[in-house]
Amino acid sequence: MPAIVINGKSYEVSAEPETPLLWVLRGELKLTGTKYGCGIAACGACTVHLDGQPIRSCVTPLSAVGSKAVTTIEGVSGAEADALNTAWNDGDVVQCGYCQTGQLMSACALLRTTPSPTDQDIDEAMSGNICRCGTYPRIRAAIHAAAAARTPTV
Amino acid sequence: MSRFPTLDRREFLRVSALAGGGLLLGAWLDFGTNGMLEAAEAPLTDGEFSPNAFIRIAPSGSITIMAKNPEIGQGIKTMLPMLIAEELDVDWSAITIEQAMSEPAKYGSQVAGGSTATPTNWEPLRKAGAAGRQMLVAAAAQAWNVPAAECTTASGVVTHKASNRQMTYGALATAAAAMPAPDMATVTLKDPKNFRIIGKPMTGVDNHKVVTGQPLFGIDVVVPNMVYGTFEKCPVFAGKAVSANLDEIKALPGVKNAFIVDGGTVLNGLLSGVAILADTWWAAKSARTKLKVTWEEGATAQQSSAAFKAKAIELFTQAPARALRADGDVNGAFAAATKTVEATYEYPFLAHATLEPQNCTASFTNDAIEIWAPTQNPQSGRVLVSKTLGIAEKDVAIHITRSGGGFGRRLNNDYMVEAAMIAKLAGVPVKLLWTREDDIRHDFYRPAGFHKLKGAVDASGKLTAWQNHFVTFSNNGTDFVPSAGMDGTEFPSLAVANRNVSVSTMPLGVPTGYLRAPGSNALAFVNESFIDELAHAARKDPLQFRLELLAQLPTETPRGAMVPSRMKGVLEQVAQKSGWGTRKLPKGSGMGIAAYFSHRGYFAEVVEVNVSRAGALTVKKVWAVGDVGSQIINPSGAMNQVEGSVIDGIGEALAQEITIEAGRAKQSNFNDFPLIRLKQVPVIDVSFRITEYPPTGMGEPALPPVVPALCNAIFAATGKRIRSLPLTKHNLSWA
Ligand code: FES
Ligand code: FES
Numbered sequence: 001m002p003a004i005v006i007n008g009k010s011y012e013v014s015a016e017p018e019t020p021l022l023w024v025l026r027g028e029l030k031l032t033g034t035k036y037g038c039g040i041a042a043c044g045a046c047t048v049h050l051d052g053q054p055i056r057s058c059v060t061p062l063s064a065v066g067s068k069a070v071t072t073i074e075g076v077s078g079a080e081a082d083a084l085n086t087a088w089n090d091g092d093v094v095q096c097g098y099c100q101t102g103q104l105m106s107a108c109a110l111l112r113t114t115p116s117p118t119d120q121d122i123d124e125a126m127s128g129n130i131c132r133c134g135t136y137p138r139i140r141a142a143i144h145a146a147a148a149a150r151t152p153t154v
Numbered sequence: 155m156s157r158f159p160t161l162d163r164r165e166f167l168r169v170s171a172l173a174g175g176g177l178l179l180g181a182w183l184d185f186g187t188n189g190m191l192e193a194a195e196a197p198l199t200d201g202e203f204s205p206n207a208f209i210r211i212a213p214s215g216s217i218t219i220m221a222k223n224p225e226i227g228q229g230i231k232t233m234l235p236m237l238i239a240e241e242l243d244v245d246w247s248a249i250t251i252e253q254a255m256s257e258p259a260k261y262g263s264q265v266a267g268g269s270t271a272t273p274t275n276w277e278p279l280r281k282a283g284a285a286g287r288q289m290l291v292a293a294a295a296q297a298w299n300v301p302a303a304e305c306t307t308a309s310g311v312v313t314h315k316a317s318n319r320q321m322t323y324g325a326l327a328t329a330a331a332a333m334p335a336p337d338m339a340t341v342t343l344k345d346p347k348n349f350r351i352i353g354k355p356m357t358g359v360d361n362h363k364v365v366t367g368q369p370l371f372g373i374d375v376v377v378p379n380m381v382y383g384t385f386e387k388c389p390v391f392a393g394k395a396v397s398a399n400l401d402e403i404k405a406l407p408g409v410k411n412a413f414i415v416d417g418g419t420v421l422n423g424l425l426s427g428v429a430i431l432a433d434t435w436w437a438a439k440s441a442r443t444k445l446k447v448t449w450e451e452g453a454t455a456q457q458s459s460a461a462f463k464a465k466a467i468e469l470f471t472q473a474p475a476r477a478l479r480a481d482g483d484v485n486g487a488f489a490a491a492t493k494t495v496e497a498t499y500e501y502p503f504l505a506h507a508t509l510e511p512q513n514c515t516a517s518f519t520n521d522a523i524e525i526w527a528p529t530q531n532p533q534s535g536r537v538l539v540s541k542t543l544g545i546a547e548k549d550v551a552i553h554i555t556r557s558g559g560g561f562g563r564r565l566n567n568d569y570m571v572e573a574a575m576i577a578k579l580a581g582v583p584v585k586l587l588w589t590r591e592d593d594i595r596h597d598f599y600r601p602a603g604f605h606k607l608k609g610a611v612d613a614s615g616k617l618t619a620w621q622n623h624f625v626t627f628s629n630n631g632t633d634f635v636p637s638a639g640m641d642g643t644e645f646p647s648l649a650v651a652n653r654n655v656s657v658s659t660m661p662l663g664v665p666t667g668y669l670r671a672p673g674s675n676a677l678a679f680v681n682e683s684f685i686d687e688l689a690h691a692a693r694k695d696p697l698q699f700r701l702e703l704l705a706q707l708p709t710e711t712p713r714g715a716m717v718p719s720r721m722k723g724v725l726e727q728v729a730q731k732s733g734w735g736t737r738k739l740p741k742g743s744g745m746g747i748a749a750y751f752s753h754r755g756y757f758a759e760v761v762e763v764n765v766s767r768a769g770a771l772t773v774k775k776v777w778a779v780g781d782v783g784s785q786i787i788n789p790s791g792a793m794n795q796v797e798g799s800v801i802d803g804i805g806e807a808l809a810q811e812i813t814i815e816a817g818r819a820k821q822s823n824f825n826d827f828p829l830i831r832l833k834q835v836p837v838i839d840v841s842f843r844i845t846e847y848p849p850t851g852m853g854e855p856a857l858p859p860v861v862p863a864l865c866n867a868i869f870a871a872t873g874k875r876i877r878s879l880p881l882t883k884h885n886l887s888w889a
Contacts, residue, residue: 043509092791
């Protein structure tokens with residue numbers, strides 16, 4: 001049985017190696033914060049981090065995970081994640097909320113590489129994440145707010 | 155209106171007991187005109203005070219408010235409890251909000267649809283809170299032996315100032331439970347100027363759970379011993395599964411069972427298909443790739459979007475089948491006109507594509523079923539499941555989970571009855587989850603439609619005749635299929651003396667249903683675009699042209715009809731906000747205006763676009779002004795709904811289309827049914843005009859005007875008139 005590392009913990013999983021990571025998370029491990037939206041890497045609802053990089057878990061087979069660290073919404077932490085969480089709450093971003101965990105995982109990866117993103121940076125980093133409810137203006141504003149909260153004022 | 159079962163007392167108590175804990179055996183509110191609060195007859199437990207099904211106060215002081223309606227992203231789980239908390243006079247931060255199960259006998263209508271929750275609950279839920287407050291005050295007054303009128307409340311405490319005494323609601327709960335329930339007619343409500351919760355921007359009550367990924371949605375439900383299911387239906391709607399390689403499927407890894415489910419021909423009932431059940435959903439879905447089914451496709455396999463269009467064009471050459479509205483002398487007005495304009499408009503079928511695919515978990519035992527479903531209409535699901543499975547309605551218990559989007563899709567409960575029947579046949583709890591492909595291919599689509607329009611203007615630029623021949627769908631020539639109707643009173647018909655609005659129909663074997671602002675989302679595009687064409691023909695500013703039309707409407711309007719002054723108000727405000735008519739834009743840039751009345755709400759919107767010479771469209775900014783009455787209950791949620799509606803409408807117009815070919819939907823996922831993405835979204839400026847009318851709903855009315863406003867802006871920028879959608883079909887380049 002392959003072991004994978006999720007949110008800092010090692011799990012033995014029984015799934016076949018070609019099983020997408022998404023279904024290992026949602027099924028075997030009952031980590032249901034990562035969502036299914038399309039299964040073809042077109043919506044971003046299933047975004048998790050693999051060694052810190054945002055990936056679409058619906059098209060990432062278990063065999064491609066290997067010993068790389070998987071981080072899901074249940075385990076994401078750190079200054080960027082905290083700032084985003086606060087900004088998402090303060091900005092009342094959520095409508096149905098189904099896309100939001102994927103949005104947060106993408107936004108978190110963005111802020112870690114680009115602490116003060118421009119609108120164009122946000123467009124590029126976030127356009128793989130669909131929000132069917134159209135919370136996009138608030139997502140953009142919340143990312144800017146989280147970035148501002150992280151940037152020390154002189 | 156949904157149908158409620160009439161429950162006798164015993165059934166009422168039984169249903170209540172299903173909620174568990176016996177805490178909700180209070181009373182129920184009649185949402186009819188009298189609004190009587192019935193007294194509780196069942197004993198309350200542990201000294202708890204439960205003045206009605208919506209409120210629970212424990213002696214410890216903990217206050218629970220039930221959220222009765224399904225939360226689909228419209229913010230109702232926050233908004234409706236705000237109404238109760240305001241009048242109960244408790245602090246928003248001090249309450250716990252719980253999602254109610256589907257129990258119409260206790261909660262009244264629990265439908266998320268038609269933007270109806272605000273108008274139907276605005277008074278009853280405030281009265282529910284006020285009645286609770288009144289009983290707590292009565293209990294305090296009795297304890298202190300002072301007149302109730304001398305007692306005041308704030309933040310969950312009753313105060314008698316003269317004697318300097320105070321008691322918390324928790325301390326009063328047991329005594330209050332013994333007070334007679336007040337006659338609802340005598341319950342008084344706060345003066346709106348004293349509101350402390352209503353009108354304040356409140357963040358969603360489940361935001362924290364959402365952003366931390368806690369299980370809330372139907373897709374997250376786990377019940378003991380459940381298996382995962384997938385269900386393949388015939389790609390031609392209501393086609394029948396004749397046979398399948400079931401033995402081969404059952405031998406695949408993880409598969410527990412596979413069987414054919416018989417179905418009927420009613421498109422929103424149980425349809426035939428093949429169920430595969432497995433240890434994991436991935437195993438079920440993987441097995442499905444090996445599934446071979448022989449289908450009996452049926453007659454509708456001949457249908458196609460292309461054939462519908464060809465038929466519509468043919469029908470346009472014939473006299474309409476029937477008139478919806480014929481007044482004045484249309485032919486005389488055309489003969490006398492200075493200018494006549496003729497145009498044909500069309501729009502495609504659309505899918506809802508809720509981001510959470512349809513799913514439902516069901517557990518069947520001993521002729522009773524327990525269901526967990528993301529649904530907008532649990533009661534209609536109960537009726538459907540009861541009829542289809544042949545069990546009593548009282549034996550269908552439905553947990554309302556959060557829905558990952560609704561948009562009208564989940565008013566139909568096809569996925570619920572599938573899960574219920576599969577669970578019954580399998581004899582184990584089943585979690586049915588559709589693939590995205592299932593979802594796009596088996597939707598209740600916004601119907602396509604075709605309009606042949608003709609208008610006349612006289613020498614003064616006044617609209618003197620309006621003619622619309624609508625070709626739509628009906629299977630008996632009289633009743634429109636869901637969402638495919640029109641009644642002929644849609645603006646501007648009633649403002650024009652000579653009008654002829656008529657309809658011809660063709661049969662349809664494709665399921666249709668309610669997509670956010672049903673009817674209006676298509677008719678606004680047609681009417682408000684053609685009004686723009688007529689304004690240009692009349693050499694009038696499109697805003698001015700609309701204001702003149704509004705002035706021609708009768709000022710006395712029947713109940714529920716558009717009030718012209720309210721439409722005028724939002725048009726003038728959006729013009730002022732957007733600088734309409736005052737800004738000079740270069741070729742390739744343009745602004746368009748449109749307004750629409752739907753679901754009791756008034757929205758006027760201006761869109762600014764830029765179109766490159768090569769035809770690349772950028773939607774730059776949208777100004778939206780709404781009039782939904784005297785009070786914006788939750789400004790944060792309301793703004794979110796308007797922004798979402800505007801974005802939704804733009805997304806539909808840009809690129810969405812379901813094409814029917816050989817009786818089936820051609821599109822299947824977000825690669826060929828593209829949803830709008832962040833980088834395509836404009837800046838959106840939302841404001842409200844407060845009027846004296848009772849507050850109405852926010853989920854829908856902001857959508858319809860954005861589509862024509864966008865198309866009118868494209869005309870202003872390029873001179874190209876958009877008469878069919880989506881925009882991806884058009885070459886917008888200009889020289
Ligand atoms: S579910 Fe993976 S991108 Fe949509
Ligand atoms: S909040 Fe509903 S999909 Fe984004």
